């Protein structure tokens with residue numbers, strides 16, 4: 273089905289049922305199925321419950337049976353998932369949006385009836401300097417009022433984090449980014465690259481690891497996902513550099529290693545650091561990177577996903593289901609769904625009845641090839657199909673179950689897709705002003721040794737390209753041959769031997 277048709281169908285169904293009464297189930301039943309996923313036993317249906325949004329950065333299930341969303345440009349709205357009706361509660365005029373900055377994380381107080389507080393994080397410019405603000409609003413009859421600034425820390429054009437959570441105790445957890453300054457993460461006097469714990473009035477909780485500091489845990493690069501279990505166990509997902517995206521189990525007063533040891537110990541340098549400094553290692557790390565984003569602890573009626581972390585990914589355009597051990601201290605499996613079907617995923621939440629809501633992020637600064645499509649960005653509802661629904665949708669289910677194994681045109685293409693395409697784009701066209709195009713670049717088609725050394729060492733200056741010195745000679749030769757012979761580039765291949773020589777000579 274074309275997305276345009278889907279969007280039209282979805283909104284007309286919404287309009288129709290918005291006049292109806294309590295028939296929640298019927299309304300959902302009449303939304304078209306956009307996709308299906310066959311698990312071991314359960315068959316999942318996926319519907320679009322809202323569309324044409326502007327990068328829904330956070331989505332939360334509200335006490336009022338509505339979805340609460342932030343959009344990156346600076347608005348907070350509610351969406352009734354049953355009929356798609358969107359209501360804007362707040363627009364924050366001072367929000368500064370550029371690339372990955374803007375209105376980002378949001379959390380609702382777990383007991384909104386007695387404590388009607390909503391915590392938000394956004395970036396703004398103060399005398400032309402970016403800052404990242406944590407604020408609290410009060411919810412009153414469908415508006416948000418009385419902004420109170422809880423904390424303000426340095427911001428940047430990237431690596432601002434940030435996710436926010438409110439614990440059952442009312443304490444606020446704020447995951448900040450290192451603002452692209454590595455040294456912040458290990459500096460306990462900086463509030464960047466940290467997980468902070470804050471009282472609802474902005475003061476420091478007396479039971480923090482250091483009663484004079486907001487810092488709860490440190491050593492982070494750029495956290496984009498935070499999840500809390502029903503027992504207040506905390507997990508964070510963050511972006512690595514060229515390698516090692518991570519999911520960590522967060523404990524008080526621990527050092528999570530950035531930039532000393534990304535991922536786990538795998539070089540002799542990291543080994544010697546690990547003997548001197550106590551560092552917590554991730555439950556799981558991904559190389560090639562996947563760009564993890566929103567994360568939620570799932571405990572619901574999709575039995576195959578019970579007691580898992582559901583992790584949305586941007587770059588990998590997928591949903592990872594990370595099954596936890598009974599004690600939650602290990603990830604025992606990683607299953608991947610919806611790869612490249614809806615584009616990038618940013619935010620995720622679950623409703624008490626076990627449905628999962630997932631937002632796309634195809635209108636952000638770095639859309640993948642073929643996106644955004646008509647109707648982006650959207651919020652998808654993932655739910656268990658009934659026996660009758662499975663019967664009715666047999667052919668769609670069979671069709672979606674066919675795994676389309678990607679045909680690789682070139683042995684270096686897979687490496688390119690995994691390591692380079694997130695910046696230089698799948699077709700080598702780059703991102704204007706950020707990442708140079710590799711099509712028609714003399715650095716690509718020119719001197720082979722210079723090219724090898726550039727990619728091996730990284731650019732080492734702004735704008736930065738990471739070093740790829742962890743690739744094998746064969747892998748580097750493959751990917752460089754691929755970029756020298758693709759998209760109209762015509763230069764000779766690079767052999768593993770040439771890579772070896774060029775690296776040695778430096």
Ligand code: HEC
Nearest residue numbers: 691692695706707708713715716727731735736737738740
């Ligand atoms: C995180 C983003 C990022 C990734 C991933 C990345 N690059 Fe780059 N690349 C850059 C940036 C930024 C520059 C510009 C550096 C400069 O001007 O100093 C660059 C420059 C280049 C250049 C020089 C092009 C020119 O005309 O200046 C080549 C060639 C290149 N990259 C190849 C690769 C290859 C091959 C990979 C994958 C193995 C890769 N890059 C992965 C960001 C990236």
